[in-house]
Each structure stands twice: as structure tokens, then as C-alpha cells.
Amino acid sequence: MRRMLGQLRAWTEGLRLGPRLHKWSGRIAVLGQRMLYPGLRIGRGVSIRGAPCIVMHGEGEIRIGDRVRLISDERRSSLGMYTPCKLTTWPGGRIVLGDHVALGGTIVAAQGSIEIGSRTMIAVNTIITDADRDLAAGKDPWARPASPAASAVPGAPGEPVGGAAGIRIGRHVWIGLNVLILRGVTIGDNSIIGAYSVVTTDVPANAVVAGNPARVVRILEPPAADADGSRPAGPPDATAAVPEDTP
Amino acid sequence: MAGLLRRVRTYLGQLYVGLRLDKWTALVGRGSVWANRLLYPGFHVGRAPRVYGRLGLTMYGDGEIVLGDEVQAISDWRRSDLSVYSRCRMTTYPGARIRIGDRVFLTGTILTCRKVIEIGDGTRFAPNVTIVDSDFHVMWPPEQRYQLAPLEAEKGVHIGRNVWIGMNSVILKNVTIGDGAVIGAGSVVTRDIPANALAAGNPARVIRQLDGPSGGGRAGETGGGPAAAREAGG
Numbered sequence: 001m002r003r004m005l006g007q008l009r010a011w012t013e014g015l016r017l018g019p020r021l022h023k024w025s026g027r028i029a030v031l032g033q034r035m036l037y038p039g040l041r042i043g044r045g046v047s048i049r050g051a052p053c054i055v056m057h058g059e060g061e062i063r064i065g066d067r068v069r070l071i072s073d074e075r076r077s078s079l080g081m082y083t084p085c086k087l088t089t090w091p092g093g094r095i096v097l098g099d100h101v102a103l104g105g106t107i108v109a110a111q112g113s114i115e116i117g118s119r120t121m122i123a124v125n126t127i128i129t130d131a132d133r134d135l136a137a138g139k140d141p142w143a144r145p146a147s148p149a150a151s152a153v154p155g156a157p158g159e160p161v162g163g164a165a166g167i168r169i170g171r172h173v174w175i176g177l178n179v180l181i182l183r184g185v186t187i188g189d190n191s192i193i194g195a196y197s198v199v200t201t202d203v204p205a206n207a208v209v210a211g212n213p214a215r216v217v218r219i220l221e222p223p224a225a226d227a228d229g230s231r232p233a234g235p236p237d238a239t240a241a242v243p244e245d246t247p
Numbered sequence: 248m249a250g251l252l253r254r255v256r257t258y259l260g261q262l263y264v265g266l267r268l269d270k271w272t273a274l275v276g277r278g279s280v281w282a283n284r285l286l287y288p289g290f291h292v293g294r295a296p297r298v299y300g301r302l303g304l305t306m307y308g309d310g311e312i313v314l315g316d317e318v319q320a321i322s323d324w325r326r327s328d329l330s331v332y333s334r335c336r337m338t339t340y341p342g343a344r345i346r347i348g349d350r351v352f353l354t355g356t357i358l359t360c361r362k363v364i365e366i367g368d369g370t371r372f373a374p375n376v377t378i379v380d381s382d383f384h385v386m387w388p389p390e391q392r393y394q395l396a397p398l399e400a401e402k403g404v405h406i407g408r409n410v411w412i413g414m415n416s417v418i419l420k421n422v423t424i425g426d427g428a429v430i431g432a433g434s435v436v437t438r439d440i441p442a443n444a445l446a447a448g449n450p451a452r453v454i455r456q457l458d459g460p461s462g463g464g465r466a467g468e469t470g471g472g473p474a475a476a477r478e479a480g481g
Contacts, residue, residue: 075303078359195379
């Protein structure tokens with residue numbers, strides 16, 4: 001019975017009512033999802049284009065702050081969007097999006113806790129996931145990890161909890177396109193993640209990182225940046241390019 | 248009113264009617280190119296374009312997009328020997344200019360232009376390449392990152408003739424790629440690449456010169472082409 005319900009939910013996810021009037025279909029879908037998922041909280045003034053997909057396996061929590069933008073229609077993106085926004089939680093997973101967060105075609109999948117601070121901008125095709133498998137000897141790597149909620153410190157960075165460790169992204173972070181952010185990573189406030197980076201380690205505040213694996217290219221010091229106002233000498237941080245309503 | 252018109256254009260410019268059979272899609276794709284020409288006065292197409300699937304075209308304000316003769320654009324994943332994630336998209340912001348030379352092959356290529364993107368004759372793109380010639384947001388202060396970055400210092404992206412760009416690469420702002428260069432798959436090109444160089448990596452670095460003593464001639468003319476791409480991570 002539970003299984004059937006789960007399947008029904010997963011199917012209703014992708015359901016779009018009516019024509020693809022992008023302003024409304026997404027909202028209707030999200031409202032429908034709110035009824036389906038008790039753990040889903042949506043703030044005021046959330047802006048949705050296209051039909052983002054929200055899937056919560058079992059008990060979980062997704063909190064979407066005020067005035068969050070979930071851009072899921074490729075026509076609304078200046079860059080090529082490969083997929084609509086997708087938020088997934090596995091049992092015990094938790095996704096918190098702060099206020100004014102802008103996501104465009106971003107995939108967020110949480111086994112533990114993924115927190116994204118307010119006013120963070122994330123460009124298209126970025127994948128943020130703390131999903132991993134427990135590869136310790138004697139364990140079945142394909143077993144579902146235990147719920148991190150049972151642990152004392154759920155999803156503390158660097159602390160693998162049942163195969164998952166949380167991700168924390170600070171405020172005002174600017175994440176470029178096609179970035180991959182893996183488990184256990186903490187990204188400090190105001191940092192910039194270059195396009196096509198693979199972030200596997202913590203990023204300090206005010207840093208510009210790029211590459212695979214991502215390395216610090218330079219630290220943005222507020223007075224210096226004010227003084228010359230120049231761009232970094234290193235790899236450019238490339239286009240968060242969150243689709244704007246006005247160009 | 249202008250906003251409404253823009254929205255109508257954005258929608259119609261990508262409208263796509265017809266069966267998803269290859270032949271018809273190609274025809275409709277051509278139709279869509281001509282429809283786009285009607286919609287956007289700044290859009291010019293050369294002789295005999297070949298378009299498979301929909302070409303996603305968005306021009307904010309008065310920009311210019313010029314396609315040369317015999318340009319091929321594949322936007323349909325069925326028509327690519329690999330696959331494409333997204334259709335070919337060209338987006339110009341006010342005053343921006345995209346110029347694509349003759350016999351250029353685009354495959355799910357995404358061109359986002361605020362200043363200028365120039366692509367020389369005979370350049371070929373493997374699937375899923377993105378070219379962006381701006382950062383779009385100011386870097387500092389972080390509270391104002393929603394603002395568009397200033398354009399004065401931007402030089403745009405210039406790609407020479409007969410360049411071959413590997414799949415899933417991205418070319419970022421202020422990059423010039425010389426004639427005959429080869430960019431390996433999955434590269435992130437952040438700096439200029441000289442002519443006839445093989446470059447790859449994230450960030451992309453020159454691995455060797457293809458016209459040097461060990462280069463083995465121009466890529467694509469000898470057996471060195473695909474092998475070079477493989478060596479470069481493709």
C-alpha cells in the first residue's frame with residue numbers, strides 16, 4: 001500500500017495540468033505537491049517558471065523560503081537548461097532554501113541535510129547532492145543508508161552519517177553553470193564557484209574557486225575589490241546567469 | 248508593451264509544429280529558421296542552412312545574429328551521433344552580435360551573447376558546447392550580484408576558422424581561439440588558445456602544437472584528430 005502511494009506520488013510529480021502556460025502550470029503542480037507532501041513548506045512569493053519536480057521518498061523536509069525562484073523552463077533561461085529543477089529527499093533528508101534563493105534547472109538531492117543560504121544564485125545544470133554509499137568493508141554499498149535523523153549531529157559536514165553528510169552553502173554565494181557539489185561540503189558566504197567546477201572540499205568565505213577538483217583561485221577582499229573594481233586574474237567565474245525576467 | 252512583445256517573440260520563436268519524424272523535423276526546423284527571420288529583423292541566414300529540430304532563438308532588444316552559408320545546426324538528439332542535452336540556442340542581449348561563418352556545424356550548441364561571439368568558417372562543434380561571453384553579474388559587493396556586470400572591458404569570444412571543439416566544453420568570456428585549434432572534450436576554456444594548438448582540461452591548457460614537429464599535421468586531415476581528442480580526455 002505504501003509502495004503504491006509512493007508510486008502514485010512519484011507519478012503525480014511529473015503531471016502537468018493544462019497547457020504549458022509556464023506561469024501557472026508550475027504553480028499548480030507545486031500546490032498539488034504541497035498537498036501530497038506534508039514535509040514541504042513553501043514561503044511567500046515563490047516564483048516558478050515551468051514545472052519543477054519535487055520528490056520526497058518517505059519522511060523528509062523541504063523548506064522553500066520567501067521569494068525563491070525556481071526556473072525550470074528552458075525558454076526562460078539565457079543558458080541551455082538541460083533539465084527542470086528537481087528537489088529530491090530520501091528518508092530523513094532535508095533541503096532548506098533560504099529567502100531569495102534563485103535556482104535555474106538545478107538538481108538538489110538530499111540524504112542528509114542540504115542548506116542553501118539566502119540570496120544565493122545558482123546557474124543552470126548544477127547538481128548538489130550529498131548522496132553517497134557506505135563503502136566500508138563488510139557493508140553492502142547498495143543498502144539504503146540509515147536515516148541521519150537518528151544521529152546526534154545530523155548531516156554535520158565531514159561526518160558521514162549513514163553514507164550521507166550534509167552540504168551547507170552560505171549566503172550570497174554565486175554558483176556557475178554545470179557545477180557539481182558533493183557531500184560534506186561547506187561553502188562560505190559570498191563565495192563564487194566557477195563554471196564546470198567539481199566541489200569536493202570546503203570553500204572559505206569570499207573565495208573564488210574553479211576547476212576539477214575546485215581550488216581557490218583567489219580571495220575577494222572587500223576593500224581591494226572596492227579599490228580597483230577589477231575582475232580576477234584567474235579563471236573567470238562565469239555566469240551564474242540566473243534567468244532574469246528583464247534582460 | 249515591449250515586454251509583452253518580447254514574450255510573444257520568445258514563445259513564437261521557438262514554436263514547433265509537426266511530427267517528430269526526422270525528415271519533417273528538418274523541414275519544420277527550416278521553417279522555424281525562416282519564421283525566426285520574420286520575427287527578428289536582426290537575424291540573418293545564409294544559403295542552404297540545415298537545421299534539425301528547433302533552434303532556440305531569443306533576441307532581447309536590437310541584436311544581430313548572422314549565420315553564414317551551409318550552416319548546420321542539430322538540435323534534435325536523434326540527429327546527433329552522440330546526443331544533445333539541449334537544443335541549439337542563441338541568445339543576444341541588446342547590442343550583442345553573434346556571427347557564425349560558412350559551413351559551421353553546431354550540435355546542441357548554446358551561444359549566450361552580451362557583446363560579441365564570432366565563429367570562423369568551417370568550425371565544428373561536438374555536442375553540448377556552451378559559449379558565454381559575459382559573467383552577467385557583478386562580482387562584488389555580493390549584495391548587488393543581481394545587477395548586470397558592466398560591459399566596457401569585455402572583448403567577447405572570437406573563434407577562428409576550422410577549429411574543432413570537443414563535446415561538453417565551455418568557452419568563457421574574453422577568449423580568442425586561433426585558426427585550426429582543437430579543444431579536447433570537457434574543457435573549460437578561460438584563456439586564449441593559439442592557432443593550431445591542442446588544448447584541454449579544466450581550466451584548458453595547451454598540450455601541444457599540432458603544426459609542430461610532432462604534431463602530425465592538421466587535426467582532422469591525418470589520423471591524429473580523434474586520437475588527439477582522446478588523449479585530451481575525449
